[in-house]
Amino acid sequence: MTMGAAGEPGRVVLSARDIEKSFPGVKALKGVSVDFRAGQIHAVCGENGAGKSTLMHVLAGAYPADSGTILYEGKPITLHTQHQANTLGIAIVYQERSLVPGLTVGENIFAGRQPRRLGLVDWRAVERGARQTLAQLGLEIDPRQLVVELPAALQQMVEIAKALSVNPRVLILDEPTATVTQRESEVLFGLLRRLRDGGLAIVYISHRLAEIFQIADHVTVLKDGAFMGTEEVSKVDEKWLIKRMVGRELYVTRAPSPEAGERILEVEGLSDGDRFREVGFHLRAGEILGFSGLVGAGRTEVFQTLFGLRARQAGRVRLFGKPVRITSPREAIALGLGYLPEDRKEQGLFVEMAVCDNIVAAALDRCRRFIELDRKKVLRFSEEYRSRLSIATPSVEQKVLNLSGGNQQKVVLAKWLLVNPRILVVDEPTRGVDVGAKLEIYSILRQLREGGTSIVVISSDLPEILSIADRIYVMCEGRIAGEIQGSAATEESLLSLSSRFEPPGGPARPAGGEA
Amino acid sequence: MRPPDRLRAMGRALLFRRSLSLLLVLLVFGGIMTAAYPDIFLSRYNFSSILLNMSFDVMVVVGMTILLIGGEVDLSVGWNLSMSGVIYALLMTRLNLPLAVALPVTLAIGAACGALVGWIVAYVGVNSFIATLAAGLVYYGVEFWLAGGQSVTHLGPEVTSIGMASWLGQQLPVWYAAGVVVVFLYLMNRTKAFRQYTYIGMNAQVARYSGIPVARMKLLAFVISSVLASFAGLISAARFANAILLVGQGMELKAITAAMVGGISFTGGVGTLAGALLGTLFIALVNNAMIIATINAFWQPIFIGVVLLGAVVLDVVLLRVGSSVGRTRPTSKAAQPPAAPE
Numbered sequence: 073m074t075m076g077a078a079g080e081p082g083r084v085v086l087s088a089r090d091i092e093k094s095f096p097g098v099k100a101l102k103g104v105s106v107d108f109r110a111g112q113i114h115a116v117c118g119e120n121g122a123g124k125s126t127l128m129h130v131l132a133g134a135y136p137a138d139s140g141t142i143l144y145e146g147k148p149i150t151l152h153t154q155h156q157a158n159t160l161g162i163a164i165v166y167q168e169r170s171l172v173p174g175l176t177v178g179e180n181i182f183a184g185r186q187p188r189r190l191g192l193v194d195w196r197a198v199e200r201g202a203r204q205t206l207a208q209l210g211l212e213i214d215p216r217q218l219v220v221e222l223p224a225a226l227q228q229m230v231e232i233a234k235a236l237s238v239n240p241r242v243l244i245l246d247e248p249t250a251t252v253t254q255r256e257s258e259v260l261f262g263l264l265r266r267l268r269d270g271g272l273a274i275v276y277i278s279h280r281l282a283e284i285f286q287i288a289d290h291v292t293v294l295k296d297g298a299f300m301g302t303e304e305v306s307k308v309d310e311k312w313l314i315k316r317m318v319g320r321e322l323y324v325t326r327a328p329s330p331e332a333g334e335r336i337l338e339v340e341g342l343s344d345g346d347r348f349r350e351v352g353f354h355l356r357a358g359e360i361l362g363f364s365g366l367v368g369a370g371r372t373e374v375f376q377t378l379f380g381l382r383a384r385q386a387g388r389v390r391l392f393g394k395p396v397r398i399t400s401p402r403e404a405i406a407l408g409l410g411y412l413p414e415d416r417k418e419q420g421l422f423v424e425m426a427v428c429d430n431i432v433a434a435a436l437d438r439c440r441r442f443i444e445l446d447r448k449k450v451l452r453f454s455e456e457y458r459s460r461l462s463i464a465t466p467s468v469e470q471k472v473l474n475l476s477g478g479n480q481q482k483v484v485l486a487k488w489l490l491v492n493p494r495i496l497v498v499d500e501p502t503r504g505v506d507v508g509a510k511l512e513i514y515s516i517l518r519q520l521r522e523g524g525t526s527i528v529v530i531s532s533d534l535p536e537i538l539s540i541a542d543r544i545y546v547m548c549e550g551r552i553a554g555e556i557q558g559s560a561a562t563e564e565s566l567l568s569l570s571s572r573f574e575p576p577g578g579p580a581r582p583a584g585g586e587a
Numbered sequence: 588m589r590p591p592d593r594l595r596a597m598g599r600a601l602l603f604r605r606s607l608s609l610l611l612v613l614l615v616f617g618g619i620m621t622a623a624y625p626d627i628f629l630s631r632y633n634f635s636s637i638l639l640n641m642s643f644d645v646m647v648v649v650g651m652t653i654l655l656i657g658g659e660v661d662l663s664v665g666w667n668l669s670m671s672g673v674i675y676a677l678l679m680t681r682l683n684l685p686l687a688v689a690l691p692v693t694l695a696i697g698a699a700c701g702a703l704v705g706w707i708v709a710y711v712g713v714n715s716f717i718a719t720l721a722a723g724l725v726y727y728g729v730e731f732w733l734a735g736g737q738s739v740t741h742l743g744p745e746v747t748s749i750g751m752a753s754w755l756g757q758q759l760p761v762w763y764a765a766g767v768v769v770v771f772l773y774l775m776n777r778t779k780a781f782r783q784y785t786y787i788g789m790n791a792q793v794a795r796y797s798g799i800p801v802a803r804m805k806l807l808a809f810v811i812s813s814v815l816a817s818f819a820g821l822i823s824a825a826r827f828a829n830a831i832l833l834v835g836q837g838m839e840l841k842a843i844t845a846a847m848v849g850g851i852s853f854t855g856g857v858g859t860l861a862g863a864l865l866g867t868l869f870i871a872l873v874n875n876a877m878i879i880a881t882i883n884a885f886w887q888p889i890f891i892g893v894v895l896l897g898a899v900v901l902d903v904v905l906l907r908v909g910s911s912v913g914r915t916r917p918t919s920k921a922a923q924p925p926a927a928p929e
Contacts, residue, residue: 381795381796400798400800401795401796401797401798402798402799402800404798405798411796413796418790418792418793419792419793419796420793420796421793422786422789422790422793422794422856423790424789424856424857425785425786425789425856429785429786433786433793433794433797433799434797434798436779436782436783436799437779439779440779443778443779443780444777444778444779445777445778445779445782487797491798
């Protein structure tokens, strides 16, 4: 293969024209038009849910657009599969790793299209081809090495090498620095600049603003699926970006914050030795506390640790004035904590079980009569919470699988309400639910607070946090970046705190990348 | 509800509840056998012999079913059963221990083995398929080593006292099995603690997030399964006055087969103990019928294999029908935007 097949820099290679894409209940892209040019790095940025990833998926053929045109080398194309996009010359590297860790670098680069000889895989050709590809990228990686043995950044490079081995003219990178350290990012940026200078059109998705100024030539901002503008990076500053990224309507008007009660949860110097360190905060009785920050900032991990789902390395936790050391969710629940997890299907719901079985799952002890599980109590509690949260299901014996996303989320909420926690942590409580269910969930949370439950809302949705939190902590790169009163917070202030710290380059992660 | 609706509802209940449909099959099967061999099939002697043959299987099936519902499996029960018979016999014949010591010691060894394997699976995180396969090999070797490669035969009256007697016309092992069935049917159907196995088998991660003590319950299931296998082994040695080295060979697969014919799913969380027991009865009846009809013995595994395949194929088909028919609206995965990884 040859690197940088594309022609003179500046020529438009790939264009999107008025691309629209809807998912049930959400309009993910509302007429987006962008040009991507050879020999340039074009950043696409926006908040969570702005439509960046959707746009990239459409451009890479992973799903079809509802309307609009994609032009490749000036000609309109219709993509049905990603393979088709690859063949044309559009390659994508997803956020999630696609490498098989137990195979060698060479095998991964040639996965699915190994050179053959006499019907057998020609391993020498694989090795030779991989060595050549890696050398062209300036990477000193042995193609015979197992992927699992490589540090994160080098795995990322192999991922890029794999994408480039189809000899594309456009390379799309979806948050390539999400899992690598800053030092490793530098190596990656070096590679990207070399590829750009070779004439490749690079589309770079990121929500780390600092990176855009480091690496990109052009930047396009999306907000709620709408195109907010494209500009040369040299002509804009961070303020310009933030101004275009934010400004969505609040979902509900803010309720006045209640009198702050005493501190019922105090956390000091909490570290898990991996995803977060030195985290300290407190929660007051009767407040809704927001935890904001970018995905991967460590918010979820902090509360998983408090709930006994992750091991803690250091730190002190005082709950209702008493020092506690929680090692299992069972203990946490017994102490009055509830945690509604972010992944509904993998952590929150038994999708193959009935609504009633789900609602009582965390509170089986409340449905007990001596050692027996009292089916009547199960049904009574489920009916009670079904009507209280107006869960739309023909029967509580219906499988959860058959409910809509919003109703599924209400089932998880019901499950945690039945536990009757004094502190309820909700992690991305409205992810994947429609606007109507969102508003219902907010009003349930407010009612809960009035009933004396203190609430922590972890959310990547800025308008959500701004409209319901009385006080907000912002996390960045595993640390608390700041604390703001809900009434004083703005999307701008939350966003700038979210990128306050550089990614850790220190000893927290294995350093690597001698390439 | 109008009659056609009710009929349809009944039809669906029959299709979707394996224990009901299996019961129906059993009744039809029993009817055919009664008509064909009225003197033999319905005789008291035949009845007793079916029950006696089943009683050892039943104890193993109970333990296996709890594990399968909880999403695990125990492939060591066969060799565990054989080894326990040998240990029990040797404790009394070679060490001259009284029954009151040999019995609890054998069961305690069973419990300890189950606890160790359960710990390896539930706390260390080794796949139960592999952990119990390995444990079975160890039991097999230990048994042959202890017994010097010879079955322990001609056991004396004290050894056999807990196995040989009859009560109310049925032999003791039948009563033991009945006791085990009653206790565990109650535990599995009614108690909160054992209900947790369904949750664990459905999705162990969600169960953990819900505060269910997943690891502890899994360990307990391995202990139960192991103790029941030990008990079946020592009762078998007592009943037949011989601790036969290969008595439990293949028992684990037999138990899994019975459970799956009875509607238990290998993926966990699905099925009931009652269904699994009906599956055991079904296999016992088929065996019995083949003996009565003097059909060559090699037809038996063929028939059971076909029945098992039929049952699991039915499950797959029902799962498809169930997921397209039982919907209130075309929702689930389709209705949600793919979680945009931004």
